[in-house]
Amino acid sequence: MIDKDYFKNVGFEVEEESFTFGEYNSMDNRMFMANREAPTPSEREIVESVPYMQGVYDFSQLNGGERYFDNREITYQVMLFEQDYPTRKYAEKEIKRQLMPLGIQPLYDSHDNGCHWLGKCKSVTVDDDAEKGTLACTVVFDCYPFAISNDDAGADIWDNVYFPQWFFQTTEYRVDDKTEINLYNWGSRAVHCSIDVSGNVTITGDFGEIALSQGHYQDTQMVLAVGNNKMSMDGRAVVKFGFYVEVMY
Template identity: 25%
Template structure:
């Protein structure tokens, strides 16, 4: 980024600077709230919290609000401004469902976002402000999987250097670290394996296995791999 007008977001295949947009003041990165399920107990002041009954705390979606300054830099006219916001609104509204949204400030992470609510537009002469609110998956997702050794992408404050690929003969026990939230790893192997992650054991067939039943809890996990062959455990760090 060389100047303020080039700072922005990448969404739906385009960077905001391609439309001549400038991000105005007051950008809001919302944080996800915990989703609580509680039961009131008669004659008690302490409700029972069932939110983590399946082992993890669920979170609500988060919002990101951005105000863009819109003007036609080649034709300072009201008509030009209206043509410009027509292009921008159609760019932002096109995806059905959440797609990757990148904030230039943290380019190695992305949000999964969709513009659900209608944007608002305020104009002053030939310049307008389009305020957009994105509804997002609760967590930021790292672009590179755990265990990557890409120097430029490695997070030296929050990242973890670790092995995720193993050649096993019989059995191997190791430690893997998930520095973020609960995630669902993908396992690639050229032979059948029994994989134990923490307290959960999975029967993995040769090939690529992805399932919501496969989980990698946060923190340090003991991992036992039983089988003979090559195996890779792939997961992406998710942070609030």
């Protein structure tokens, strides 16, 4: 097993981190991460310039002040060290074979606690150094602009909690009369909310008013803004809210 002292001796700063996409995990394949790049995505700007006016009119945030972004590229450089030619060629074939055919799905990065990206592999390029016995692979993913929480906001699965950016809260309520509640969206953008209802309930908030009977509701008009969302419920039911936060990392 090659340890970190080896990397220092050959002049590489390698982190004990990895990415997982589909069935492929970089560390399990002895691909040690040498570099990671995740620049912020570009904004979809809608601007108009008017003659004899300073600056421009920016209409990009007319829909509730939310900013909209294009996909972002996340790039990893992973390296295989001190291996013979057949091993390096096999590693090159495997990383291409396992990553490129897959469609859009979760990309897990050990750097991003409790969240994942959603995207597909855009390219895999390699640099084989026969003299040093190394294989450097640059892997580029085309991803949705926000990282998405691995678990429902109310799940509070201990191993997945990232304490600097987490909010513990109740997302299931028993309603016997009018009940005031707060749901907190600790992410970076507004998100839709699913609702499970056992009984009958009317829910009122900034999104308006919705009356629900027993069932599971995936698509509703309920959108949780960033921060605290106050609402009231009236009726007799057990109501469970479900939502996944989206974070700009």
